[in-house]
Amino acid sequence: MPSKMLQIPTTDGQADAFAAFPDHGGRHPGVLMYADGFGIRPVLREMARELAGHGYYVLVPNFFYRHGPAPVIELPEHIGEEARPAVFAQLMPLIEAHTTERILRDADAYLRFLTTQPEVSAGPVAVTGYCIGGLLAMRTAAAHPDQVAAVAGFHGPVGADGPDRRRLLSQLTAQVHLGHAETDLTPEALGELNQDLDAAGVSYTSEIYPGTVHGFTMSDTYAFNPAALQRHWDRLLPLLGRTLASG
16 A cells, blocks of 8 residues: 655644555545544554555644654553553643644645645545544534535544534534544433534434443554444444545
């Protein structure tokens, strides 16, 4: 599967990024993939290649580029439960500095870059994200309703997005899938989120993946759940197939 590292021009500098795309030439629907807080690393490149193998051009930006190229912090090969507190102590200042204003400025640049790549076909794109990337995906889709036809977030903080959640959801025109971890969202909170999605008129699926903890898609962490990762593909691929021109 062809892949390459790229530099995305933004208003605040250059964001390094990873791209993967089919090896049979031609142009393909674009997918903007936001990593989790741990950033671009082998498991994210593997997931991007997996998705590209289904007929998509997948762009994974380093959204912490203001703090340096990926990996922005040193990560163990396997992020075990015992390593998590020290890793997050380094990540939290970066996450807190990544304001909504920065998210939206960067989203403009990422989508502009993605849609002008020679391997990307004309037409709508999709956005997907993991952990904090799920929130970034939702904000990107809400800010670009004319461009984003599908958005998916997995074990993201979308269900706890504060008082502006209804306003955010009201801006969505994309079809949505949200896959929540059992440890992130109670059934009651899921019901409230889904009521807000209904009230906003969003076409969506939103569910708690059974037996999961936060981070369940990531095979290099203690949270990994193979069955839940497969469920994620089983939800994501049909969503993209329904909403993008081809794949």
